[in-house]
Amino acid sequence: MQASEAEWTDIEKTIARTAFDQAYKREVEALLKQVQEETSTLTELGELWRLHDFLSAKRHQVEGKYDYEYSALPFVFAGLVKEGWLHLSELEGLSQDKLAKISSLARM
């Protein structure tokens, strides 16, 4: 068990997991929708390669972002709040220091 995992109560873990999964679901759904919309109007190969470039960047970004390690979670949540995939209110129930840290990081 990581040292930092001990700093999360069982209730906090449940809140964190739910919020994490919800943000992931939202971002994936939005991404799939965006790709479907952009693909539906493709008429040239150059557009397809631009989509390919976009997916290359997105894959790198998404795979790096959803890292469920307790020590990393405040940073992950701050990023998700900043990008609009999660609202701070969905993290209510976490300790005040965690919420303050996430809120502060999200404003950076």
Add this chain to the structure above:
Amino acid sequence: MQASEAEWTDIEKTIARTAFDQAYKREVEALLKQVQEETSTLTELGELWRLHDFLSAKRHQVEGKYDYEYSALPFVFAGLVKEGWLHLSELEGLSQDKLAKISSLARM
């Protein structure tokens, strides 16, 4: 002017350019259609990344294939015939030795 360009008459050049462009158009249209079809049924991120892998391979393949250099054209045409993007009959008018070479390469 490349040495091998001299081996192509003006009529042959016109036939070659038309066939080349036609094959390219067919392959691009088929690729765009395939991507649109596969994208329309996307429901998971893993499927999107598989599409990304497919596009990475396809981009490499297509960009390497359509090389309009006269010295390379017989090989290009043979590949396009083999893959079904071009029919040998669309190259009629090229010299017999060129057609024989393309036909032979396409059967390899």
